[in-house]
Amino acid sequence: MQRIPCVLMRGGTSKGPFFHAWDLPTNIVERDEMLINLMGSGHELEIDGIGGGSPQTSKVAIISPSLHADADVDYLFVQVMVADRRVDTAPNCGNMLCAVGPFAIEQGLVKATDGKTLVRIRNLNTQTFVNALVETPGGVVRYEGRTAIDGVPGTAAPVQLTFLDAVGSKTGKLFPTGQATDVIDGIPLTCIDMAMPMMIVHASHLGMTGSERPADLDADTQLRKRLEALRLKAGRAMGLGDVSNMVIPKPVLVSHPREGGTLQVRYFMPHSCHRALAITGAIGLATACVSPGTVVMDLLGATAQELSLVRLEHPSGGIEVALSRSGADGKTIQASVVRTARRLFSGFVYAPTVRRLAG
Known part of the structure; x- marks a missing residue:
């Protein structure tokens, strides 16, 4: 040994x-x-x-x-x-x-x-x-x-974490497919790469409320099969190739908040639902909230792009992400979170x- x-x-x-x-x-x-x-x-x-x-x-x-x-x-x-x-x-x-x-x-x-x-x-x-x-x-x-x-x-x-250059962490682009919203198998979704490549879907488009418990989502065989089919196609569209043996992109279900937050999320890793929320996932989701054309902004409305603080509701509570902009054009998004x-x-x-x- x-x-x-x-x-x-x-x-x-x-x-x-x-x-x-x-x-x-x-x-x-x-x-x-x-x-x-x-x-x-x-x-x-x-x-x-x-x-x-x-x-x-x-x-x-x-x-x-x-x-x-x-x-x-x-x-x-x-x-x-x-x-x-x-x-x-x-x-x-x-x-x-x-x-x-x-x-x-x-x-x-x-x-x-x-x-x-x-x-x-x-x-x-x-x-x-x-x-x-x-x-x-x-x-x-x-x-x-x-x-x-x-x-x-x-x-x-x-412990305060500030992500300095998280755009295009694996693909080199915020929106690897070239657009903020794609339609795969008739489902509108956003493929985004900000700290973590993700595939974001309205929960309602898959027949979900977005408030389900992780254990119930894990037990829903049909949902998991459908998410995986979408994930495999999204992975190819993002330039990641065959992602069947990879944990990226992560599928995420989004819905309207229930506890006064900005957005309610169910984050998959990728085949089981996270009991809370990955920090890298939170960074990407917060960015999607303020990015025109995403399915998230479609859910929240155009005024969301002015947000500087995003609270994401997850199965264990919530997490806040502070957003700021830097760079000569003021368009580069930086995100900070506080953890322990x-x-x-x-x-x-x-x-x-x-x-x-x-x-």
């Missing part, structure tokens, strides 16, 4: 082990096999590993010092499948991202300052940059605080020795 240094952290509404890149195999196939083994992938409970038996708790973060002038650390996100023995490194994960700053500071990769410490992060999955502002009174990461986020019990210290994180344990995780591959 191999013994690998590991820190288990909660980031937002996700949880998973954090590793230094230098503690894992440099060969990608060997690395991925090791992660599959230590998480227990291939079993619905991940009973023989440290995964939690859910997409939200079967995630891995790999951190290393960055060689880029605009970043302090590099962050590679790995989604380890639960039932299937495979991983996906195509997308970013914004929830795990909010724990990167505290991890980097506590591991000595970034020097803390008294009060708050800025950690500049390059996400290797999407080659985008995010600034994380971490509370560090006395130069020590503080986890206790009064900030509450829906989907996580209790309160903790805030916590270190759960530090130590070693054990995994079966991976056979070394030739070359």
Whole structure:
């Protein structure tokens, strides 16, 4: 058995082990096999590993010092499948991202300052940059605080994330198909790539209210088949090719809010409904709210494009996204969210020795 240094952290509404890149195999196939083994992938409970038996708790973060002038650390996100023995490194994960700053500071990769410490992060999955502002009174990461986020019990210290260049994270375009709304199989939908490639659909166009519980949506076999058929075609239209073995684009159902927010959402990952909402998904959805021609603006009305704060209602509550515009033309959208994180344990995780591959 191999013994690998590991820190288990909660980031937002996700949880998973954090590793230094230098503690894992440099060969990608060997690395991925090791992660599959230590998480227990291939079993619905991940009973023989440290995964939690859910997409939200079967995630891995790999951190290393960055060689880029605009970043302090590099962050590679790995989604380890639960039932299937495979991983996906195509997308970013914004929830795990909010724990990167505290991890980097506590591991000595970034020097803390008294009060708050800025950690500049390059996400290797999407080659985008995010600034994380971490509370560090006395130069020590503080986890206790009064900030509450829906989907996580209790309160903790805030971590502010600002996505600097999330447009076209995987495709290079905000609207990869060239238009804000497409019609696939008779269904109007928006294919957007802002922090996360997504396929956004009015819930009513699929016979849903948009208020269904995640468990009920997961149990609706016909809905999941229809969403997957749309997702596969949307993936090709976005230039992603055959996405049958990829977790992007993510399908999202949108509907009118019920609790005074801007929009109600049901976010899929992509084959099960998120019990809350991915941060990267929230960034893209907030952008869709203020982008003319999208199915979201069609739902909300043209006045939505003036919004500077978007509240997205999800099954566990809601999340707020602050929007600002930058650039010479004032059209570049930047988004910020406040999340929380916590270190759960530090130590070693054990995994079966991976056979070394030739070359």
